[in-house]
Amino acid sequence: GRADNLSIRxxxxxxxxxxxxxxxxxxxxxxQRRWVDDKKLIxxxxxxxxxxxxADLDAGLHDIKIExxxxxxxxxxxxxxxxxxxxxxxxxxxxxxxxxxxTRKAAxxxxxxxx
Numbered sequence: 001g002r003a004d005n006l007s008i009r010x011x012x013x014x015x016x017x018x019x020x021x022x023x024x025x026x027x028x029x030x031x032q033r034r035w036v037d038d039k040k041l042i043x044x045x046x047x048x049x050x051x052x053x054x055a056d057l058d059a060g061l062h063d064i065k066i067e068x069x070x071x072x073x074x075x076x077x078x079x080x081x082x083x084x085x086x087x088x089x090x091x092x093x094x095x096x097x098x099x100x101x102x103t104r105k106a107a108x109x110x111x112x113x114x115x
Contacts, residue, residue, distance in 0.1 A: 004072045007031075013097035014064040016057045020084035023054045024091075028077040031069030037062050045069055061097060 014036070016022065024041060026032045031045040034053070041053035046069060068077045082088045 004070060006070050008068045008070075010064075010066045010068075012064060012099050013061040014091075015061055015095050015097065016059055016083070018084050019056075019058045021054055021056050022081060022083040023052055023088075025050065025052045025080045025088065026066070026077065028068060029073070029075055030071040031067075032077065033065075033067040035063070035065040046071065064096070 024034060024036070026034060026042060027050045028044075029048040031047055032042060032049075032051060033040065033045060034042040034051075036055050036057070039055065041055060042051045044051050045067075066077075066079065079091045080088050081091050
């Protein structure tokens, strides 16, 4: 059967190719939230919508977190971005990096590393 009333969280790193202003856009059915470097850029929980937000970022890796909410009916989420030297394009996996679970756990609890 179809899955309703669920949420998904993606966490990792995004590779910013050069310093400048980056605009992130998400189209989703139903809700969405997005953070870059722990700064909430988009909060549209429970609302099918297109949301855009911009951030000034230095070149290099930055934390990114995306949450998606599916309430009922069909579900979808699509993310695009633009920045210095490129127009709005899909955010593809070649710009994302996975952070291993153990690394995230240690960063959240430094005492855990000493055990």
